[in-house]
Amino acid sequence: MKQGKSFWLMLLFMFVVAVLAVGCSSDDTAGDNGSGNDEGAVDGEWEGQTIKVQLIGDFDLEDSTDPITGETTKGLQVIKDEFESQHPGATVEFIIMPWEGYTEKTQAMITSGEADVYQMPGIADFAAQDVLEPLEPYIENDSEFDLDIFIDNQVNGWKALGSDSDELGIYGLPFLGDARFIAYDKQLFDEWGVEYLSEHPTMEEIEEKAKQMTGENPVSGEENYGIWFRGDWSSAFTLINIAEGQNGSWGNGFAWDEIEFNFDSPEMESGLEWLLDMKEYAPDGLVSDQGSEKWLTPDNDIAIMLNQGPGDTIMPAYAQGLGDRIAIAQEFKNDEGVGGMFAGSPITMAKDSENKDLAWEWMKFATSETVQQYIFEEANGMPAIKAAETWDSYAEVKNLMDPTMEAMSTPWTPRYPWASSQPRFILTSEVEAALTGERSATEAVEKAQKESQEWLKNRN
Template identity: 25%
Template sequence: MSFGMLAACGVSTPPVATDVSTPAAPVSSEDAPKAAPETNKPVTLKWALWDLKSTAYYKPLVDAYIAKNPNVTIEYVDLGSADFMTMLSTQLSGGADLDVLTIKGIPGYANLVKQNHLEPLSSYIASSGIDTSLYGGTTEQITVNNEVYALPFRSDFWLIFYNKDLFDKANVAYPTNDMTLAQYDELARKMTSGSGANKIYGNHYHTWRSAVQLFGILDGKNTIVDGTYNFLKPYYELILKQQDDGICQDYATLKTSSIHYSGVFYNNQVAMMNMGSWFIATQIAKIKEGESLSTNWVLAKYPHPDGVPAGTTLGTITSLAVNANSKNKEAALHFMKFVTGPEGAGVIAATGTIHAITNDDVVASITSIDGFPTDAASKEALKTTKTYLEMPMHEKSADIETVLNECHDNIMTKNTTIDEAINDMNTRIAEILK
């Protein structure tokens, strides 16, 4: 799921991917001005990553960095996307001479921290003046025992996609960038109309548990790995009531029929949909291909509980870390700082990808891409206030996820009551956490 495929045209084609034993030819620059780290001594960094051929931002990042640091060369080490974190762990445990590490997913990050493969970053962050507030709170959420082992450079977050034509036809005011869940519910009810083949649903929830459960963590009072889940009850009550009233499609039907959220939106069947920023690229592409009929679409910030600031949302991050056993630690840290900082943000945004830092310049670059909605509200919707990770740091996150998914399915299909399912979560996850 990537925003980054949006603007692949106009971006240099990356070199051919390689495996660990045969890294790609080094990327270098002979005529660029000299710059830090601390020395101009030649150094080669090996960067572990995935999907080199299909990712738009790897080569532009390296080109921009070596333009200022001509003494540095970068070797890409493509481990593939399917089992990337397992492969990375195996390589590090075997003593592979990797320097810069791309981190995919919280469970894998937690595993590498536990195995002592990642360089602690807190002292470097302080000494080099890195402003972690630019990441919207995500560094705090990947802190382990008061230490940070990675910095985010890519971000996807949830917002509202809505069909402007349907709102115009119904003569209903558009969603705003500051909606409470109660206001979102009211708007969805106003936008529901028709029946059968002509039915327009006010909103849509995909079958992922994150589309429903995670409204409950936006106030910052609970997390999805706490072990007690009573706080989820009002959100399930709200959405089951919408389902009963025909405001959203029936979960069981979506599940058994394998209905994808994109088709519902493409076919003008739904007024609003909560979904991740990765869908922006897909929607733009499908309009150009003629598959999406929802050509007049707009974005809004994610709905929030009462008392929670607008722009609070859910997200996933991709981070960079440095191998604790790197022989080029100083240079690796400097490259990491570039990619994860404001300079890297500008390079990444120019490829149509959302950086973990979403300042005004980054947003302006993304929103200028052909096919992005031209209204001011959609541009503003990309500015987040606080982003909570879909799955926060926890060594048993995979086991917790399994239980949460099962109980979510039972609630939404009404195999059990909300209370029964929440009690099941509390009991089973308490056992996992022992």
């Protein structure tokens, strides 16, 4: 009898051991979500792993309350909590830096290996340094991730060349969307009896209507200006877009040893001449970013604003109760419907990250509806995914968001490779020189071409 009882106890013990062994084996092999398999995470899979994520701009870790409106904005803590709940055992830490000097600060960070994931507008320069992880293997091996979630051309816009590659590759995923467009005040158009801008205005249309709305407003009796544009830091991009509207371009090539600039092309020269003409219908102070202080206020005195962005237009317009008064037209496009600077920010993975699988998990999460909706509703940023068009918050500002989404899908891609490099500042300086009367348009574009080519030669 004792022998039979011992037999059954031994059999039960072996069964329990077998069950436990199967459970342990399952835990050990599941959930390699990076470049391996794409099975779901299990409890504690990411135990002890920490990734550091660098972000640029007006992000806050904690909730904040607007002292004027009383509205509360959620901090990044809600994003941190959600990511960590989806990835048991993982920790994400944020490093937030201002836009001022972000290129140099990012360079210092990535050189010293301070973060795993970077928000990186200057992706072309960093990919060429071989400090970024190519993302194609992660995308191809993750059946749960699909590039079709992004707005058209957002992925292509951030493609870059690696240090030893002859073909553009994916080193970043779209994170912050952005665009450039022409904004205008419908009330001023109505008061002057001028027809609204067409969806795709020409240079001639802009000039004609700006001229008509410069002077004493026939209704208010106040002085109005037909147009405004920044004559300082963004003026290079404004000029390039004007050239694109004439079927010109900044140049060609992407690798530094293949780039050729067209800064002294006929389209660039005539574009700068056009900006000098437009200055006659603008308030003083363009070069010092002055004269537009009343824009997006009930007392606005400017009819047309060139080279505007959604962050400075959409939410501020609605906050001032001007959401139905302001309208958006597209920047100048070439005959193929393409034009305007590709803007925004991608997120990238540091090549020296020690937790690449978890970093990839964060990158997927950062491009999900959860984070993209947070960016739109809490951080006053633009989403980069198509699903945004289904959100209630999008519907509330649809009249301004629809043309913005179009602008985001039709810029020049890939992003100008020199957009964060010295040629941008050379061209900007020469546009300023022309606007202040130091040089003629011809002299300015010729000098910009010469100095940019010399810089390129020295760099190569």
